[in-house]
Amino acid sequence: MEKVVSGIRPTGNLHLGNYFGAVKSFVAMQAQYQCMFFIADWHSLTTHPKPENIQNSARTILAEYLACGIDPQKAPIYVQSDVKETLELYLYLNMNTYLGELERVTTFKEKARKQPDNVNAGLLTYPTLMAADVLQHRAHKVPVGKDQEQNMEMMRKCARRFNNIYGIEFFPEPQNFYFNATALKVPGLDGSGKMGKSEGNCIYLRDDDKTIRKKVMKAVTDNGPQEPNSQRPEVIENLFTFLKIASTPDTYQYFDEKWNDCTLRYGDLKKQIAEDLVNIVAPIREKIEEYSSNTTLLDKVAKEGADHARQSAAETLNEVRKIIGFRVY
């Protein structure tokens, strides 16, 4: 079975964009592939977080992913910093990676621009740590967003270069993987194109019913349909996207017809979306609360995930050491 490895950035709570755009696919993938997910806490050190935030955010994310349906028996979840083998591979990969190519990575240039007083070596070698995360499991596929394509290219370069230097086909070149043929973009409800933390327009999986209803009812709209069968402006199309994601095809068709014959009332449309989203989010939120209060279970899941990942990485690193010429005890 092909191996799929994906990292999760420990940045804040999951929102509907994360859920519909990524996590739902992870849940479906775990049945078809040998998946492993990790919480990228080493990567977060580039911005020097406080110790208590590191531990809390790992537990927060773990609780949310479990509540969404990731089954750690099928797809182990581990915390990156629990698997020290990664660092050894990171060192080897850094020895084969050139300053110029790391400096050309767009995400590095962007971050260097955003935090000019903290352009540290970890920021520069972010792509080689990411490559070590995946290559240590000799994974074939990595589910990634568009922003990660260049880092994926670096990862393949690391694999290829290692294989070439030692004249051995050892690392597979991991491929970008889109579980759904077309990437789903969850829009913002504030008229912006995308729901996202930095946009401040998110509906979170931890939001209560009242908050969800309030956020949906505040969605930006216009004066309503003016002519039969007209094209929908972007803000209205965004609402229909939510309908497509959260409601049944019959409901979508009902409102689509109302739009087309100019009898659509946005209040009704929003109420429908709000109720359908509440029905999706409420059971997940309840599970998040349950998991969050069970830190013993969360720590057990992380420990088992770490054991699994460590074993997988250690097998690879033993081979890597032999290939490079180091001793293996």
Ligand code: AMP
């Ligand atoms: P982020 O929380 O921005 O790091 O996003 C993590 C992942 O969630 C991304 O790589 C995407 O796959 C997914 N994602 C985030 N926001 C959206 C969105 N508005 N629509 C679809 N997918 C999203």
